[in-house]
Amino acid sequence: xxxxxLYALVAGLSLAIVAGPLGSFVVWRRMSYFGDTLAxxxxxxxxxxxxxxxxxxxxxxxxxxxxxxxxxxxNHQLTVxxxxxxxxLAxxxxAIGVVLLALTGSTQVSxxxxxxxxxxxxxxxxxxxxxxxxxxxxVILLSFWNKFLSFTVHEELASIEGVKVEKLRYLLVxxxxxxxxxxxxxxxxxxxxxxLIIPPAAARQLARSPEQMAIMAxxxxxxxxxxxxxxxxxxxxxVGPSIVVTAALIFLVLYLLPIPAKKHT
Amino acid sequence: xxxxxxxxxxxxKADDIxxxxxxxxxxxGVSLTIERGRIVTLIxxxxxxxxxxxxxxxxxLTADSGEIWKRPGLTIGYMPQRLHVEPTLPISVLRFLQLxxxxxxxxxxxxxxxxKVAHLADQQLRNxxxxxxxxxxxxxxxxxxxxxxILDEPAQGVDVNGQIELYQxxxxxxxxxTCGILMISHDLHLVMSATDEVVxxxxxxxxxxxxxxxxxxxxYLALFGKGGVDTIAVYTHNHNHSxxxxxxxxEESGEKHG
Numbered sequence: 001x002x003x004x005x006l007y008a009l010v011a012g013l014s015l016a017i018v019a020g021p022l023g024s025f026v027v028w029r030r031m032s033y034f035g036d037t038l039a040x041x042x043x044x045x046x047x048x049x050x051x052x053x054x055x056x057x058x059x060x061x062x063x064x065x066x067x068x069x070x071x072x073x074x075n076h077q078l079t080v081x082x083x084x085x086x087x088x089l090a091x092x093x094x095a096i097g098v099v100l101l102a103l104t105g106s107t108q109v110s111x112x113x114x115x116x117x118x119x120x121x122x123x124x125x126x127x128x129x130x131x132x133x134x135x136x137x138x139v140i141l142l143s144f145w146n147k148f149l150s151f152t153v154h155e156e157l158a159s160i161e162g163v164k165v166e167k168l169r170y171l172l173v174x175x176x177x178x179x180x181x182x183x184x185x186x187x188x189x190x191x192x193x194x195x196l197i198i199p200p201a202a203a204r205q206l207a208r209s210p211e212q213m214a215i216m217a218x219x220x221x222x223x224x225x226x227x228x229x230x231x232x233x234x235x236x237x238x239v240g241p242s243i244v245v246t247a248a249l250i251f252l253v254l255y256l257l258p259i260p261a262k263k264h265t
Numbered sequence: 266x267x268x269x270x271x272x273x274x275x276x277x278k279a280d281d282i283x284x285x286x287x288x289x290x291x292x293x294g295v296s297l298t299i300e301r302g303r304i305v306t307l308i309x310x311x312x313x314x315x316x317x318x319x320x321x322x323x324x325x326l327t328a329d330s331g332e333i334w335k336r337p338g339l340t341i342g343y344m345p346q347r348l349h350v351e352p353t354l355p356i357s358v359l360r361f362l363q364l365x366x367x368x369x370x371x372x373x374x375x376x377x378x379x380x381k382v383a384h385l386a387d388q389q390l391r392n393x394x395x396x397x398x399x400x401x402x403x404x405x406x407x408x409x410x411x412x413x414x415i416l417d418e419p420a421q422g423v424d425v426n427g428q429i430e431l432y433q434x435x436x437x438x439x440x441x442x443t444c445g446i447l448m449i450s451h452d453l454h455l456v457m458s459a460t461d462e463v464v465x466x467x468x469x470x471x472x473x474x475x476x477x478x479x480x481x482x483x484x485y486l487a488l489f490g491k492g493g494v495d496t497i498a499v500y501t502h503n504h505n506h507s508x509x510x511x512x513x514x515x516e517e518s519g520e521k522h523g
Contacts, residue, residue, distance in 0.1 A: 028354045150364040153348075153356070160323060160343045161365055161409065200353075207355045208389070 005229070007127050008119045012225035012243070014134040015183050015195070020203075020218025021141050022179055023196035024210065025172060028152050033083055034071065034173075035193040037090040038180045041067035043097030043189050045181070046114055050104045057129055060184060064177035067093065072173055094189070117188035117240030120232070126185050133182035137175050148172065149210055187240040194244045195221065202251035220250050274301040276339060276413045276445045277322055282331035284317055291317045293469045294331070299413060302442035304435070306456050307449045309466035310488060315449045316346070318466065319415055322447065342411030342444075344402045346418050350391040358393065358401055359386045365408050373408065380404050380434065396427035403434065414438065416448040420455070428452060432459055453489070 026035055045063030049056040067089070074085065101111060113121075122130075141148065151158035151165050159165045176196075183192050199217040207213035228243030277299040284292040292314045299305055307315045320326040322333065323343060350356075362373050377383040380400045385393055393401065399419060406414055419435065420428040432452070436459040439446050450456045457463065457476040464473040471484035479485050 028351055146364065146366065153351075153354070153361065153364060154345065156323075156325065156345055157343060157405065158364070159325065160341055204353055204355065208357070209360055210354060210356055213355055 004120055004122075007122050007124075008229060008239070009225075011122055011127050011130045012119060012186055012229065013222050014131050015179075015186055016199070016221030016225045017218045018134040018138045018141070018179060019183075019195050019221050020199055020216070021145075021214035022137060022175060023221075024200040024203075024214045024217055025148060025152060026176065026193075026196045027200045027204070028210075029172075031176070032193055032197045033086040033090075034068075035176060035180065035196055037071065037086045037093070038064050038068055038177050039184075039189050039192040040090040040097075041093040042181055042184050042192075043114060044093045044100070045097075047097045047100035047104065051100060057125075057181070061178055061181040064181045065174055068173040068177040069170065072170060113188070114184060115188045115190050116238055117184070117186050117191065119186050119229075119239040119243075122185050130182050130185070133178055137179050140171070140175060144168065144171070187243060191240050191244050194247065195224075198244070198247040198251050199224065202247070202254045205254040205257075220247065224250065272300075274445075275299075276301055276336050277447075278334040279318075279322060280332045280334070282318065282321055282328045282333070284314070284321060284326065284328050290468060292321070292328070295466065295470055297322075297464060297470075299445045299447050301412065301445045302439060303461040304439045304446040304448060304459060305462045305464060306460040307447065307464050307466055308451070308453060308456075308489075309471075313467045315466055316417060319417060319447070319449060323415065336412070339413055340409055340411045342406035342409060342414045344399075344406040344414075344416045344419055346421060348398060348402060350398075352391060356390050357387050358382075358390055361390050361401065362405055362408055365405060367408055373404075376404050376408060377401075381430075395422040396424060396431075399423055399427075399431060400434075403431070407438070410443070412444050414444050414446045416446065416450075418449050418451060420450070420452055428455055432456065435459065 026032055042060050042064055044067075045060035046056060048054070048063060049059030052059070071086070071089065080088075098111065110118075147158070147163045147168060150161065151163050151168050155165050179196075180192050183195065187195050199221040200213060202220050203213045203216035207216055224243050224247035227246030227249075228239055228241075231237050231242040231246070232239040275298060277297075279295065279297040282292055282295045282297075283290070295314070295318060297305070297318070307318065309315050317326065321328050323341060358377075359370065359373060362377075367373065374383055374386060377386055380403060382397055382400045382404070385397055385401070390398070390401070399422070403416075403419065406416070416435065420431045423431060432455050435446065435448070438444070439459075439461075448456070448460070457480070460476055462473060463476050463479040465471040465479055465482070465485050465488065467488060471488060472479055472482040474482075
């Protein structure tokens with residue numbers, strides 16, 4: 001197998017596996033707009049990185065994490081509704097990023113690659129970063145799983161039972177930010193959130209427990225990556241969007257299939 | 266001495282608590298003592314600061330002034346007013362209770378048995394009824410064997426029979442004498458019979474004491490009017506049976522009082 005296929009496969013699968021449980025929290029906590037804003041800010045990270053001649057990956061991660069923390073601390077204090085605030089920030093960050101990118105006059109990045117991903121051209125350092133980040137995020141999610149779950153179900157109860165709610169809130173945002181930054185190469189700014197929310201949303205149809213939902217989401221994400229790569233090879237379609245289309249099809253099929261009526265037992 | 270925090274049975278002593286939000290005074294000089302084995306009920310109109318006081322005692326809110334003394338090592342079990350069950354989150358009753366960190370299925374089932382909802386253990390949390398959910402929430406509060414139980418309108422959204430049963434359960438918990446109970450309630454007529462002390466709150470403590478005393482207190486009458494008193498009067502004179510919400514006698518005993 002050609003190296004680039006292997007790289008794409010490993011990168012895609014490791015992201016899909018961690019996106020399952022992480023994305024489940026995004027769905028349960030209704031943070032998909034939040035995820036979008038993080039993703040859009042990544043483009044700002046690229047532009048700033050180019051402008052200041054920094055390591056691109058590092059500047060993307062820093063900007064995403066900073067945006068996340070900024071959003072968390074602003075949330076309570078403004079008289080603007082959260083979705084409005086997120087909309088303003090997401091699109092301003094994207095616009096500023098594109099403007100700055102034009103100003104740098106750089107030819108070394110293609111805007112399209114960052115908007116829609118370029119899984120088939122990732123380098124060895126890219127791969128190393130994606131695998132490292134996925135592993136770290138996965139381990140952290142696993143070790144705090146019960147606490148994350150508890151504060152997702154009811155923050156006050158969790159807090160009274162000794163869960164450090166505020167710390168977990170920030171931790172979750174940092175995990176999202178880091179994963180988003182790492183995933184940029186795979187599906188791009190515009191499609192990252194879909195990789196976080198479509199697999200868990202599809203898994204919800206079948207799952208009877210939070211753990212089942214997270215695992216199934218990881219599986220559905222992996223199948224989507226395989227499907228997207230296959231489509232890219234057979235029909236020469238762009239990989240990132242093909243992955244998302246596959247996930248969306250799985251979601252559709254699971255929602256249209258008659259699920260045994262367990263729900264009202 | 267009840268007022269002495271060193272007293273063996275004192276769990277929480279709040280002293281002269283004041284809280285204000287955005288210039289509006291919510292609590293003004295409120296003092297309260299909770300003892301083991303006793304039920305203290307907070308009553309008061311909407312906006313009286315009941316939930317604020319509870320949040321101060323829970324430690325989720327810091328008072329502007331005043332002091333809170335809590336028995337060292339105090340474990341608090343809390344039953345929130347309501348639980349919104351996120352529809353995208355599949356979770357069974359059992360798994361919900363395991364979020365406390367207590368994973369042992371047998372001991373959870375035993376507790377659910379006492380609350381008469383053991384048959385729901387494997388049901389999805391979002392599919393059970395309002396009354397069942399309140400019992401499950403009570404179960405979650407009890408699971409960690411708290412020395413202080415704090416209940417915020419435990420019978421909200423529960424039908425009449427369910428309310429009576431729920432308050433009987435709570436009464437039973439208090440009688441086991443392992444914990445003290447602080448309860449917010451609007452169901453005056455149901456709560457009064459079980460409670461040891463009533464604190465009538467309207468930013469400040471209007472009056473407090475035993476249910477019979479409070480129900481005759483002018484400050485109480487000013488807040489709740491004569492209607493409340495009539496209902497309570499039925500109770501304080503009839504200890505051999507109980508009533509449903511319409512005043513009908515339920516259970517075996519006694520003639521009906523007009």
